[in-house]
Amino acid sequence: MGDSSSILRLSQVSRDEDHRQQVGKDIFFDLVDHDKVFSHRVQKQTPFACFKEEIARRFGIAVYYQRFWLCTKRQNHTCRPHRPVTPLEEAQPVELLLKANKDELKLFLEVEIGKDSWPVPLPAKTKDKIMLFFKLYDPFREELRYVGRLWVKLAGKPKEILTKLNELAGFAPDQEIQIFEEIKFHPNVMCEHVDRELTFQASQLEDGDIICFQKLLQVGTVKYRYPDVPSFLEHVRNRDS
Incomplete structure (x- = not known):
């Protein structure tokens, strides 16, 4: 993957499964301990869209069914999904997202599961x-x-x-x-x-x-x-x- 100076830790990706596993056991307030979820290393110049392809291979979830949310710290010391990663950000290198988030990138992977236990298209994210x-x-x-x-x-x-x-x-x-x-x-x-x-x-x-x-x-x-x-x-x- 190149020299170590070109590699950053893309930390960390939480999912509904992590919430189910941790709430009531590891944590009670908030949703997840991000230090106990999946993390991945990528080259700084890798487009975020390529990272989504890696997630597709890792979790068996096609890119089409993925939506990533940026998680940010709140005044109450929790870290919550704040907004989806935009299409423009997905086309840009991971490094830019990391810099915008103080070299810390906590993400929530939104996937909608249908009644047959298979992913279904995501609902549109609108202001209302x-x-x-x-x-x-x-x-x-x-x-x-x-x-x-x-x-x-x-x-x-x-x-x-x-x-x-x-x-x-x-x-x-x-x-x-x-x-x-x-x-x-x-x-x-x-x-x-x-x-x-x-x-x-x-x-x-x-x-x-x-x-x-x-x-x-x-x-x-x-x-x-x-x-x-x-x-x-x-x-x-x-x-x-």
Whole structure:
């Protein structure tokens, strides 16, 4: 691949599979530990499009079905998918993307899987839609796990995707659920209720945000140590601090 001075580490590529493997085991807040995902070395002048071909060989996902997102650090110390890599950036050398991101390139590979478990064409990325990530909390098992992601319209409301969330969780379509947004983990946990009647835009949600949800607990039912997502995350923070 040439002399070592021409090689850079393209770090690191996360996928939905990584989220499923890590959330609830290695991490609880955020989506993934990028140090535990696939990384690849390429020559500085290699076009990003060529890197996509290498990913196609590595994961068996045709280039046509791939969309890479740049992951950036937020003020809450998380690293979330921020925006897709543009066609212009894909035609340019990897070095330019690295320089624009302080020689650190964390990526999320978006692939849509159809009902037959094969990739399907990606939905168009438009300004009126955002991609949200979802975790499910089970107070009985005291378990938090990643269940997937959805595209939603900014002008839409959470109440319009409740059936889809129940499907992700394996619940009955009419199961009542509570919805929270992960906001902050340190120094204090912030995980606030999402108003299902407000639009996603009014709730200031954006690409890469994480929504946690759980069954609505009935009054007078079994008492749980950590009955909701905020109390569970508070427990995890105190335990690991």
